[in-house]
Amino acid sequence: MLVAKELLQMDLYALLGIEEKVVVKEVKKAYRQKARSCHPDKNPDNPKAAELFHQLSQALEVLTDAAARAEYDKVRKAKKPGQSQGSVVSERDYESLVMMRMRQAAKWQQRRK
Secondary structure, eight states, rough: OHHHHHHHHHHHHHHOOOOOTTTHHHHHHHHHHHHHHOOTTTTTOHHHHHHHHHHHHHHHHHHSSOOOOOOOOHHHHHHHHHHHHHHHOOOHHHHHHHHHHHHHHHHHHHHHO
């Protein structure tokens, strides 16, 4: 599982090939289209495909949870070049995103059982 810091380095929207303003239904549709091609069952001997599938799954988790998506967008916007120094991500914001991600991972594990 990617740790939150690595997750923050990724552009989840670009990973799914979607715009930032799309609705959850479109996020799920993009996920299904991309995940089909790299699913581990279709690519049993390809670790890169499995990693991409895992990243897509994490993107789906974050971008379909309203609170997690809002936090991700907040951090993402703060990291964009040209932003003022006042928009630097605070440690509190980062910790909040990490905790939210941990809760999501726990929910995901419960659903898989």
